[in-house]
Amino acid sequence: MSRPHPTMFEQALASAVRAPSPHNTQPWRFVLEGEAIxxxxxxxxxxxxxxxxxxxxxxxxxxxxxxxxxxxxxDGIATTVRTIPDPDAPDLLAVIRLDGNRKVTQTDRDLAAAVFRRHTNRRPFLERLVPPVARVALKSAALQEGGQVEYLDEAGHFSTVTTLVRRAEALQENDLAFRAETASWMRRDTAAPDGVPASASGPPPYGSRAVSLRASHANQELPPREFEQDPLLAAVLTRDRGPHAEVRAGMAMQHVLLTATAAGLATSFLSQPFETPQTREALDRIFDGHGQVHTLLRIGYGQTTATTARRAVADVLTGRVTPDAPVR
Ligand SMILES: Cc1cc2nc3c(=O)[nH]c(=O)nc-3n(C[C@H](O)[C@H](O)[C@H](O)COP(=O)(O)O)c2cc1C
Structure with a gap:
């Protein structure tokens, strides 16, 4: 393969920064080192x-x-993504290396396009079941990255986990430090380069509901709406535990989210129980026999909502490829 061109990496990073992050904090930076990111x-x-x-x-x-x-x-370029911990650089989480050329499939193109369409949908979903073929595809997406998807309905954990979500939500609503931190990432301006704009919020829930989305993300200016009663909830797990299993879990999570987007599914997160120690321990116990649980996703059919902004690639990039690298 010919040498990489800086533009190629910049385009890859324009995709990288479309990743989801809690409150759109974008907690990453990238360094270009020769042929690696x-x-x-x-x-x-x-x-x-x-x-x-x-x-x-x-x-x-x-x-x-x-x-x-x-x-x-x-783009036809094979990569290997190394997530092995470096004791001298614990915050270096992954190294993406170019690994020759590859044949591009329709799935590759669909996933790459889904990067720019995927967004967190905090609105009610339709009362329409996700078909078995899509459920299998999401499981397979996680497996390809060394992760696992478990559906809470299949595993018999639906009501235990949704109760934990509600308990965590109540604890967080009464926690001033928690509320202040969340508020500091809310944005009025939809063009703000980070944080969650009001346009990404959902309506306040109306009536009884199976899931509790973060109350702080509800837009009180919208009329209350009923949320779906039977959402598909999926836990993303890895066999291993620890910081680098979390990076792998993030890759698995993203493969699941992009596969869902490509299949016309909407997604959002239910992270409250991971964020208070009491509920996190309870969650860990529920999934203990299966490995480490990392995140909970809500998956279904919904109307497309707006995407949120990101910081520019130039703001998250340091280092550069060798100046004499020719165009591919
Ligand atoms: C690990 C993780 C946890 C998240 N938890 C929540 C959550 O509990 N509730 C929520 O509404 N969004 C949650 N999000 C979604 C982010 O707020 C969202 O990704 C970010 O605002 C960027 O918006 P986008 O996903 O539409 O691109 C989470 C995202 C990540 C990666």
Whole structure:
């Protein structure tokens, strides 16, 4: 393969930064080292109250690494993504290396396009079941990255986990530090380069509901709406535990989210129980026999909502490829 061109990496990073992150904090920075992209954790953008151990931030960085690899893959460039810990650089989370050429499939193109369409949908979903074929595809997406998807209905954990979500939500509503941190990432201006704009909020829920989306993300100016009674909830797990399993889990999560988007499905997150110690321990116990649980996704059919802004690639990039690299 000929030498990489800087533009190629910049385009891969334009995909990387479309990754989801809690409150759109974008806790990443990238370094170009010859023919590799390094993905680093940006500690200044880790949520000190909700995510003191940076687990959600590492999931986000894993998702960003996956997006970059998907972009390159759809351009015919094979990559390997190394997520092995470096004791001298614990915040270096992943290294994406170019690995020759590859044949591009329709799935590659669909995933690459989904990077720019995927968004967190906090509105009610339709009362329409996700078909078995899509459920299987999402499981397979996670497996390809060394992760697992477990559906809460299949596993018999639906009511236990949704109760935990509601309990965590109540604890967080009464926690001033938690509320202040969340409020600091809410944005009035939809063009703000980070944080959650009002346009990304959902309506306040009306009547009884199976899931509790973050109350702080509800737009009180919208009329209340009923949410679906039977949402598909999926847990993303890995066999391994620890910081680098979180990066892999982020890659698996993103493969699931992009596969869902490509299949016309809407997605959102239910992270409240991961963010308070009591509920997190209870959640860990529920999934203990299966490995480490990293995130909970709500999946269904819904109307497309707006995407949110990101910081420019130039603001998250340091280093450069060798200046004499010819165009591919
Ligand atoms: C690990 C993780 C946890 C998240 N948890 C929540 C959550 O509990 N509730 C929520 O509404 N959004 C959650 N999000 C979604 C982010 O707020 C969202 O990704 C970000 O605002 C960017 O918007 P986008 O996903 O539409 O691109 C989470 C995202 C990640 C990666």
């Amino acid at each position: 390094e993905v680093w954790l940006d500690r200044e953008r880790v949520l000190a109250v909700a995510d003191p151990l940076a687990r959600e931030a590492r999931l986000s960085c894993g998702a960003a690494a996956f997006n970059a690899a998907v972009h390159l893959g759809a």
